[in-house]
Amino acid sequence: MDTAEMCKANLVSKSHDAEVSWDDEFQQLVKTFPKVKSWAGNNLYFYQGFWCPALVLKSVISFQKHFQALDSDVIIATFTKCGTTWLKALTFSTLYRNNFTKDENPLFSFGPHELVRIFEYDLYLNNPFPDLENASLYQPRLLSTHLPYASLPTSIKDSNCRIISICRNPMDMFISLWHFTEKLREDKLESVSLDEAFDKFCNGIYGFGPFFDHVLGYWKASQENPNKILFLKYEALKADINSHLKKLAMFLGVPFTEDEEKQGAVEEIARNCSFDNLKELEVNKKGLHSSGIPHTDFFRKAKVGDWSNYLTPSMVERMEKLIQEKLDNSGFTF
Numbered sequence: 136m137d138t139a140e141m142c143k144a145n146l147v148s149k150s151h152d153a154e155v156s157w158d159d160e161f162q163q164l165v166k167t168f169p170k171v172k173s174w175a176g177n178n179l180y181f182y183q184g185f186w187c188p189a190l191v192l193k194s195v196i197s198f199q200k201h202f203q204a205l206d207s208d209v210i211i212a213t214f215t216k217c218g219t220t221w222l223k224a225l226t227f228s229t230l231y232r233n234n235f236t237k238d239e240n241p242l243f244s245f246g247p248h249e250l251v252r253i254f255e256y257d258l259y260l261n262n263p264f265p266d267l268e269n270a271s272l273y274q275p276r277l278l279s280t281h282l283p284y285a286s287l288p289t290s291i292k293d294s295n296c297r298i299i300s301i302c303r304n305p306m307d308m309f310i311s312l313w314h315f316t317e318k319l320r321e322d323k324l325e326s327v328s329l330d331e332a333f334d335k336f337c338n339g340i341y342g343f344g345p346f347f348d349h350v351l352g353y354w355k356a357s358q359e360n361p362n363k364i365l366f367l368k369y370e371a372l373k374a375d376i377n378s379h380l381k382k383l384a385m386f387l388g389v390p391f392t393e394d395e396e397k398q399g400a401v402e403e404i405a406r407n408c409s410f411d412n413l414k415e416l417e418v419n420k421k422g423l424h425s426s427g428i429p430h431t432d433f434f435r436k437a438k439v440g441d442w443s444n445y446l447t448p449s450m451v452e453r454m455e456k457l458i459q460e461k462l463d464n465s466g467f468t469f
């Protein structure tokens with residue numbers, strides 16, 4: 136064996152040892168966390184103040200321990216069912232628009248979740264040291280997470296990387312999550328009633344919950360550091376997508392030029408990323424996301440106020456009280 140081969144063998148054995156000892160450490164750690172079953176049938180661990188899906192707990196910790204953010208990184212950080220798919224499509228198409236011609240947007244061939252990969256469900260899932268250099272199709276890197284602000288890796292908070300977050304009315308978010316989890320339920324026989332799921336939702340027990348802590352975490356951070364964190368609302372984007380796209384481009388440091396605006400670049404991105412357009416693309420009608428979820432499950436109705444078709448008056452009253460209680464004195468409103 137020559138010197139180079141010896142060094143390589145040494146490195147491989149060291150990284151193997153590191154993985155084995157990290158596995159042991161993780162097994163010990165996990166025993167200390169409270170555990171519950173979610174209404175979707177999967178286990179959740181209470182970790183750092185949020186309910187972490189058991190499937191991703193290990194990758195969340197790897198992400199927190201090892202990820203080194205670059206100042207140029209752009210991170211989409213959202214609560215589930217608040218418009219992540221839409222925000223990924225909008226940010227990808229805006230940030231990278233000079234990398235492709237308007238007919239060749241990779242969004243037409245790949246799902247938004249393939250183009251903007253997620254740390255905990257994808258990159259770190261079975262690999263504590265994923266290849267992050269090639270995790271994004273173009274530079275700067277565009278990646279995503281569902282972690283609450285408080286639990287982000289320190290380097291994301293301390294570097295100059297940018298974060299974009301989106302929130303949604305909790306009643307619509309809950310109904311969206313309800314439909315999503317019903318489709319994904321592992322044990323189809325053990326269906327949970329809407330009432331029971333709603334009760335768990337109000338108690339904050341679902342993946343990455345409580346919702347209000349998540350939303351307020353990013354909202355407060357965006358108030359303190361608006362150049363680093365852009366906080367958006369699903370309903371506001373629905374009401375006026377063009378002005379939000381301009382705001383997004385400005386935040387990303389790639390404002391639309393006068394010429395682009397004259398040529399309708401803003402409207403074109405809005406159209407390409409619209410629900411009706413994305414839902415009908417072949418790529419989103421078939422195939423699976425890396426987590427095994429069918430692409431089509433990310434597109435349902437995309438309506439504001441759909442909750443009124445499902446929630447009873449007493450559920451609405453309970454949620455309104457909860458909203459009032461959770462947001463009291465925060466300055467934030469839905």
Ligand code: A3P
Nearest residue numbers: 216217218219220221311409410434435436437
């Ligand atoms: P509904 O279940 O209310 O229809 P996420 O992407 O965070 O998982 O959120 C999914 C929700 O966003 C679903 O809401 C889905 O239909 C909606 N959605 C997906 N793509 C969208 C788009 N391009 N524009 C607006 N809403 C979209």
